[in-house]
Amino acid sequence: MTTKKKITIKDIANVLGLSTSAISKALNNDSRISEKTKIAVRQVAENLNYQPNHLASALRSGKSRLVGVIIPRNNSNFFSSVLEKIEEVLNEKGYNIIITQSNESFEKECKCIESLLFTQVDGIIASMANETTDLSYYEKIKAKGIPLVLFDRGEMELKVDYVGIDDYKTSFKIIDHLVAQGCKRIAHMGGFDGTRVYGNRIKGYKDALTKNEIAIDKTIISNSKLRIEDGRKIMEELLELPNRPDAVYAAGDFAALGALQVLNENKIKVPEEISLVGFSNERFTSYVVPAISTVDQNSAEIGKLAAEAFLNRIDNPIEEGGVNKIIIETELLIRDSSNKNK
Amino acid sequence: MTTKKKITIKDIANVLGLSTSAISKALNNDSRISEKTKIAVRQVAENLNYQPNHLASALRSGKSRLVGVIIPRNNSNFFSSVLEKIEEVLNEKGYNIIITQSNESFEKECKCIESLLFTQVDGIIASMANETTDLSYYEKIKAKGIPLVLFDRGEMELKVDYVGIDDYKTSFKIIDHLVAQGCKRIAHMGGFDGTRVYGNRIKGYKDALTKNEIAIDKTIISNSKLRIEDGRKIMEELLELPNRPDAVYAAGDFAALGALQVLNENKIKVPEEISLVGFSNERFTSYVVPAISTVDQNSAEIGKLAAEAFLNRIDNPIEEGGVNKIIIETELLIRDSSNKNK
DNA sequence: TATATTTGCTACATCGTTATAGCAAATATA
DNA sequence: TATATTTGCTATAACGATGTAGCAAATATA
Incomplete structure (x- = not known):
């Protein structure tokens, strides 16, 4: 079992005789790096089988590109298809999702929120447990300035984006x-x-x-x-x-x-x-x-709109009273x- | 919307007039820190509502305390209860899990693996898609030295821990x-x-x-x-x-x-x-x-054993031929x- | 009393990125 | 031709934690 040495941008820099910042910029397609250099960098990265270290970039940039999703239960058709759609939309935009389940328990839901915040997610998309009446944990998310989108089950008192049915x-x-x-x-x-x-x-x-x-x-x-x-x-x-x-x-x-x-x-x-x-x-x-x-x-639509609401909120931070409540048609x-x- | 300043160990250090290393050690219950100081640190951390930054500690320590789980589909009773049990066991040990779904597609399964590796998980617990015959992506996990546990669906050729039925x-x-x-x-x-x-x-x-x-x-x-x-x-x-x-x-x-x-x-x-x-x-x-x-x-048992196999593998790195194949009884x-x- | 050990802390480097400032060379403008 | 701007890079400092080395004071040992 050979312990593989991890390849970092430093290794790429050494191969090409460039600085690490140049490599970072090249990989992020910065306009101040020449096309020639970018191609060379990408080539070397490929050859060395370079895998960017998500933790480092997340730490430095303050963006984890991780979105937490909280659902009451996993075994219902509704939630599983909402989930599938959320994942599809967010993956496309370079986000990964972390799924957690509250099992309809308020206590478990609090734990889910804790653990998502701990993981430094960039946002949370959630459907509340039936039990939940104490909204303090959700307020905590808001207070941290992390985008929160509720779907299906969400109290309207919480001033956050919402997607659901009538x-x-x-x-x-x-x-x-x-x-x-x-x-x-x-x-x-x-x-x-x-x-x-x-x-x-x-x-x-x-x-x-x-x-x-x-x-x-x-x-x-x-x-x-x-x-x-x-x-x-x-x-x-x-x-x-x-x-x-x-x-x-x-x-x-x-x-x-x-x-x-x-x-x-x-x-x-x-x-x-x-x-x-x-x-x-x-x-x-x-x-x-x-x-x-x-x-x-219309679970796929709910999932799509919830994901999009999150993406929108990332770009446009909340202004007082500016949240969206989207109600879609049922069949x-x-x-x-x-x-x-x- | 006040943009909350993030509380770091530095803030705690400033309040107490201590160094950041002292704070870090106190919070990690290091024996070289006095009980008095530990209590004071915990108190201040509580007051300031300090939340440790997982990204920073994961980067520094090389351990993310995140475990990826790959399941073929979310809407089956079997997988959802395996999942629940895995989560329960791992949460107890301070791990969080990231759930991904392959939807029985080989291509999606590869994407799941990619994204879990990207997130720097400490291990992967997976059940293979029916389609999968090319094991190269799984070999990639092994090659990285990341513990891999398969359950239910797993090819025996892969020399990894396995939990399943007969x-x-x-x-x-x-x-x-x-x-x-x-x-x-x-x-x-x-x-x-x-x-x-x-x-x-x-x-x-x-x-x-x-x-x-x-x-x-x-x-x-x-x-x-x-x-x-x-x-x-x-x-x-x-x-x-x-x-x-x-x-x-x-x-x-x-x-x-x-x-x-x-x-x-x-x-x-x-x-x-x-x-x-x-x-x-x-x-x-x-x-x-x-x-x-x-x-x-016996899905709960499978989940429990799979989680435990991972925990065991974290402590005892794989020796050639030393993998466990656990077969449990069905009813x-x-x-x-x-x-x-x- | 002199020396060894333990205790409780500080200082500093480090994980792998990215962001900021800056600088020389190339190119554009007057 | 002199000056302004752009291009393409480097150097350095972060992000927030942790690990290592080291040092003074307190305590133990001889």
């Missing part, structure tokens, strides 16, 4: 669709109503019902963590009601899946007897039978679970 | 189970037979049949990328055979899911008419109806899709 309006799309299918008694499985996202979905649901002249019935509105087991439990309760709903709008696909399992087990025809709509376009929604109608959040995917006209 | 033996578990269920004609949906992992599953399948005195029939053995659509197509072909199989062993859960869809659509009773077993314990296998029997690869999860005794 949850309120999306609830309207869903309710309008169910009403058009002839549904008259639509239950809602909502998430934490403390969070902006789920709060808006609930609000949209209620206002859309009102718009369609349907009375709001609190007995068919629930709050939960929207896990499979939550969906199952709530669905079971709904089935025991004297007047069952004829549709269920679950604010998350996992809850919708749990509901579907219970419906299938009880041999209730979906969508004929009860229609079902989920949220997020998790991969499995199209695998199950019947396939679950759901909302696609309601109507599948078998809510399509009676097949 | 694919050959696991095929035996599956076949023995199906035979015990009374199956006599078991089809196999295999992956790339060029790769070690899928090659071993196929070999195990054949040898297990032989052991059970069942003839090998090439017409019911296939090779594919094991995507849902592959599973569908192959299942359709199997159903057209004059003598259908009475069981299908798919070397991947997605293919198994595709097969199940076709079976359900054709109203073929699973497991009564055809039993089905997948591989990987993807989350959806337990959601679908009937739930798919599959193999749990066959028997669910409805192959359980006739319910």
Whole structure:
């Protein structure tokens, strides 16, 4: 095992009889270095298999060209495709990304932020954990003057760039669709109503019902963590009601899946007897039978815009009140679970 | 927006009237610094909200305390839980991890390696893309003297530490189970037979049949990328055979899911008419109806062992022939899709 | 009491870059 | 032809930490 000596710009300088500054400038394509020298430098760098030392240049220049990304969980289709797009856009601009996961835990999220700041990232793109209400760690990022972009889950009180969907309006799309299918008694499985996202979905649901002249019935509105087991439990309760709903709008696909399992087990025809709509376009929604109608959040677009928001913020430091809140369109995917006209 | 001045050890030194080396030593708990001074330093560091500059210490010490992880894809349950465990173990030891995804592409995998080396990681833990046969990039890591640990997908030719399962033996578990269920004609949906992992599953399948005195029939053995659509197509072909199989062993859960869809659509009773077993314990296998029997690869254990292999390698540099190949036990999860005794 | 050892610190070089200032030669301008 | 500007480089000092050498004072040993 030969311990390879590291090649530095000094070695290139020695070969060519130039100064290290000349080499550095040549490699960075500085206009004050002749084309001839640049070509020679690049040639020698190639021959020696020179690899620039990122730590040294980051230290000196104050730019690490590293961007941290914080996501709640790794196993959802939404986050994994947002991630893929962020990486694609940033790689193109010479940035590398560091992915961290909060696992929906506030404590873990704080650790993620700590470790990203420690690594001296040039910026952070994050989606907040559901638990998070204490924004002090995010304020810390802002205070350091490091660009912060939130996507999907982000409190609006934080004056930072944001990319997300219009949850309120999306609830309207869903309710309008169910009403058009002839549904008259639509239950809602909502998430934490403390969070902006789920709060808006609930609000949209209620206002859309009102718009369609349907009375709001609190007995068919629930709050939960929207896990499979939550969906199952709530669905079971709904089935025991004297007047069952004829549709269920679950604010998350996992809850919708749990509901579907219970419906299938009880041999209730979906969508004929009860229609079902989920949220997020998790991969499995199209695998199950019947396939679950759901909302696609246009994750690639969110990823692209979040990355671009960061790039923009690097060049244009924040001025008071000058942050961007970008809201993009969602797509309601109507599948078998809510399509009676097949 | 006040541009915060960065606090360095120099600032702490100034406050206390000490030298920067004293501060550095105090913070690193050097024995040649008095307890009194250490306490004072820690106090001032706290007050000033001092954050050590990772880039500077990494540059000086030659250790970045960053570990790169390369996984083929982010949206599989297996990789996401391996990842979680690696992170947990390494965080505990003061390492941060950088996650990159190859998306099963050789080209992207090379880019991942490049960017990890660029970031000056102290080590790389990787699972190879299916496509990869050219090992030169991995040799490059070895040549640099950077610890490399492979898990799950790794060619044995590369003399590096490895953690994985016994694919050959696991095929035996599956076949023995199906035979015990009374199956006599078991089809196999295999992956790339060029790769070690899928090659071993196929070999195990054949040898297990032989052991059970069942003839090998090439017409019911296939090779594919094991995507849902592959599973569908192959299942359709199997159903057209004059003598259908009475069981299908798919070397991947997605293919198994595709097969199940076709079976359900054709109203073929699973497991009564055809039993089905997948591989990987993807989350959806337990959601679908009937739930798919599959193999749990003990992902948390793999993650733990891979992280520990790296930590061990940091302390004990590789001696020729001294690498560890760790093979852990898998668990066959028997669910409805192959359980006739319910 | 004289000498050896330990303790607790300082001074300074260093990691591999990049940024700034400056300087001679080449070229442009008057 | 004298002066201004541009070109192409060098020298040097950083970035913020850490490692090494060294030195005085405190303590231990003879």
